[in-house]
Amino acid sequence: MSMLLQLLGLLVIAAGAACFALGTIGLLRFPDTLSRLHALTKADSLGLGLVALGLLPFAESLGEALLPFLAWGLVLLSGATTAQLIAERARR
Amino acid sequence: MAEALLLLAALILAAVGLGLWRVLRGPDPADRLMAAQLLSTGGIAVLLILAAATRAAGLQETALVLALLGGLVSVAFVLAARLAGPR
Numbered sequence: 486m487s488m489l490l491q492l493l494g495l496l497v498i499a500a501g502a503a504c505f506a507l508g509t510i511g512l513l514r515f516p517d518t519l520s521r522l523h524a525l526t527k528a529d530s531l532g533l534g535l536v537a538l539g540l541l542p543f544a545e546s547l548g549e550a551l552l553p554f555l556a557w558g559l560v561l562l563s564g565a566t567t568a569q570l571i572a573e574r575a576r577r
Numbered sequence: 578m579a580e581a582l583l584l585l586a587a588l589i590l591a592a593v594g595l596g597l598w599r600v601l602r603g604p605d606p607a608d609r610l611m612a613a614q615l616l617s618t619g620g621i622a623v624l625l626i627l628a629a630a631t632r633a634a635g636l637q638e639t640a641l642v643l644a645l646l647g648g649l650v651s652v653a654f655v656l657a658a659r660l661a662g663p664r
Contacts, residue, residue, distance in 0.1 A: 498585050499585060505619055508615055509596040513596065522611060549628075555641060556641050567648060
């Protein structure tokens with residue numbers, strides 16, 4: 486059972502890795518600063534969330550399971566804020 | 578299982594590392610900052626995966642510190658740009 490869950494976790498982490506790859510492709514290929522910002526801020530928040538979710542079956546204690554989500558929450562907060570700040574600066 | 582986790586961590590690191598090309602290219606300073614931001618988020622993901630794969634102590638906490646500092650970088654960047662005045 487736990488083996489099966491861990492395989493499922495690996496799949497979810499792989500989806501997260503794909504999100505990071507998509508964010509990079511967007512950052513490299515999109516034509517202007519604002520669309521690059523858009524690609525980046527969505528892709529990496531989602532990617533980290535999927536990684537945190539996929540790591541759940543590998544955790545050996547409650548704290549170990551919850552800490553990735555704490556880090557994800559921080560990234561969500563700072564990502565949403567900085568996306569606005571950078572966009573405001575890039576528009577000038 | 579640990580090997581599969583390490584492989585995925587390497588893939589994420591490679592994807593994020595390629596994004597650093599944007600730091601070289603620019604053209605806007607904001608573009609360079611965004612590539613660094615992607616590296617910070619990707620670094621958090623890699624550290625969390627490594628913590629699960631290797632069971633080394635302190636890796637998860639390092640990821641948490643990186644998450645805290647990653648936000649400060651952008652805020653400092655925008656504040657500095659404001660203080661310097663319009664371009």
